[in-house]
Amino acid sequence: MEIVIPDLPNKYTKSDAKLFEYISNHTEAFLFMSISQLSKETGMSEATISRFAKHMGYQDYKDMRSKMIQHQPLGGAANKLAGTLSKNESFDVQRWFRFQQECIKTTAENINGETFRKIIETLKSAERIYIHAKNASSSAAQLLFFRLRRLGFNVFLIPSGGSETIEGIAHAQRGDVAILFSFSKLSKEGKYILDYSKQAGFSTVAFTSRRMMPREECADYSMYVYRGEDREYHSVSSAIVMVDALILALSEEIKSVATERLRKVQELKRQY
Numbered sequence: 001m002e003i004v005i006p007d008l009p010n011k012y013t014k015s016d017a018k019l020f021e022y023i024s025n026h027t028e029a030f031l032f033m034s035i036s037q038l039s040k041e042t043g044m045s046e047a048t049i050s051r052f053a054k055h056m057g058y059q060d061y062k063d064m065r066s067k068m069i070q071h072q073p074l075g076g077a078a079n080k081l082a083g084t085l086s087k088n089e090s091f092d093v094q095r096w097f098r099f100q101q102e103c104i105k106t107t108a109e110n111i112n113g114e115t116f117r118k119i120i121e122t123l124k125s126a127e128r129i130y131i132h133a134k135n136a137s138s139s140a141a142q143l144l145f146f147r148l149r150r151l152g153f154n155v156f157l158i159p160s161g162g163s164e165t166i167e168g169i170a171h172a173q174r175g176d177v178a179i180l181f182s183f184s185k186l187s188k189e190g191k192y193i194l195d196y197s198k199q200a201g202f203s204t205v206a207f208t209s210r211r212m213m214p215r216e217e218c219a220d221y222s223m224y225v226y227r228g229e230d231r232e233y234h235s236v237s238s239a240i241v242m243v244d245a246l247i248l249a250l251s252e253e254i255k256s257v258a259t260e261r262l263r264k265v266q267e268l269k270r271q272y
Contacts, residue, residue, distance in 0.1 A: 005069050013055075014046055014146045015048050015051075015052065016052050016055055018042065018044070019048075019052045019249070020039075020052075021050065022041070022042050024246060026041075027068075029069065030063060030065070030068075032085055032264075033065075033154075035049055035050070035061045035062075039063075040115075040235075044207075046061075046121075049061055072261070075234055080145070091167060095255070097234070098236045099228070099235070100201070100235055100238075103226050103227055103228060103235050103237055103238040103239050104237060104239070104241055106226035106238075107224065107225050107226045107238040107241070107242065110211075110224045110226070111223075111224070112224075112255065114222070115221055115222070116245075116249070117225070118221055119205055119221045119223065119246070120219075120246070120249050120251075120253055122177055122203050122221065122249055123148075123177060123205075123250055123259050124250060124253050124254060125175075126153070126154075126175065126177040126203075127154065127175040127176050128154045128155070128156065128157050128158070128172065128175075128176045128177075129148060129154065129155040129158070129176070129177050129178075129179065130151055130156050130168070130169055130172055130176065130177070130178040130179070130193075130202075131144060131145050131157050131158060131178075131179045131181075132157075132158040132165070132168075132169075132178065132179070132180050132181070132189065132190065132193060133157065133160065133181035134160045134161065134181075134187055134189070135178075136234070136236060137181035137182075137183060137236070137239070138160065138181075139236055139240075140181060140207070140239040140240055140243055141157065141179075141181050142157075143171070143240060143243050143244075144179065144243045144246070144247075145157050145203075147243070147244075147247040148247070148250075150265060151247070151250065151251060151258065152257070153218055156168065158178075158189075158193070160189070161187075161189055165189040165192060165193070165194060169192070169193050169196060172196070172197075172200055172202045173200050173201060173202060174201035174202060175202070176202040176203070177202060177203045177204070177205060178193050178197060178202055178203070178204050178205070179205045179206075179207070180193060180194075180204065180205070180206045180207070180219060180259065181206075181207045181211075181239070182206055182207070183207065183208060183225065183227060183234070184209050184210065184234075185208040185210075185216045190206075190217075191216075194218075197220075199207075203220050203221075204219035204220045205219055205220065205221045205222070205223070206219035206221070206223070206224075207222075207225050207233075207239055207242065208222050208223070208224060208225065209224070209225055209226060210224075211224060223242055224237045225238045227239070227243055228244070232238075
C-alpha cells in the first residue's frame with residue numbers, strides 16, 4: 001500500500017526518525033491510535049510524540065493523524081471509522097450516543113410530510129413489495145422485511161448483487177413497489193432496478209443520505225436519512241427509526257387488518 005505521509009524534515013531527532021519509521025511501516029494501525037496508544041507501542045513519551053507532530057508541520061498529534069487520514073488510501077469503511085475516531089483521543093460512549101441523537105434530529109428536521117404520506121399510501125396498496133440493500137444497509141432492510149411480513153404484506157428481499165438481483169426483480173410489475181437502500185450512492189444493481197421500473201411500471205422508494213441526486217438516480221419517492229458526514233463512520237440508527245416510523249404509520253392505516261394478521265401470528269405461535 002502506498003504511504004501518504006510527509007517527507008521527514010532535514011533537521012530531526014533520533015526519536016523523530018524512529019517515529020517516522022514506525023508510522024511508515026504501520027500506517028493503518030497508526031490511524032486508529034490515540035497518542036497514549038502510540039506511546040505504549042513505541043515506548044516514547046507523549047511529549048516526544050507531540051514534538052514530533054510539530055516537527056512534521058502539524059499543530060499537534062490530533063491534527064497530524066486527521067490530516068493523514070484525509071489523504072490515506074484506505075478502504076471506505078476503514079477510512080470512515082478512522083475518521084470518526086480521529087475526532088477524539090479515545091472512544092466516548094456518551095459522545096457516541098449524542099451523535100446518534102444528532103443523526104435522528106437532523107433526519108426528523110428534513111422529513112417531507114407529504115412525501116411520507118404518499119409512501120404510506122403506495123405501500124398500503126402494493127400488490128408486492130421488493131426490498132434491495134447492500135452491505136451495512138442490509139440490516140435496516142432485513143428489519144423492514146421482517147416487520148412488513150409480520151403485518152401480512154407480500155414482501156421479498158432482492159438478492160444484493162449479480163444476476164440474482166435481476167432475477168429477484170424480474171417479475172415486478174405495475175402495482176408493485178421496490179424499496180432501495182442507497183444512502184451515499186446508488187449501486188449498479190440499484191440502477192438496474194430504477195431503469196427496469198420505467199419499463200415494468202412498478203413504483204420505487206429510496207432511503208438516501210443525499211439531498212441532491214441526478215435525475216436518472218431518483219426514485220419516485222425518497223426519504224432523506226442523515227447518517228453522519230462523508231468521512232465519518234456511518235450510523236444506521238436514523239434509518240432504523242425511519243423504518244419503524246413507516247411500519248407504525250402503515251399499521252395505523254390498516255389498523256383492523258394489521259390487528260387481525262398479528263393475532264393470527266400469535267395464535268400460531270401458541271399452537272406450535
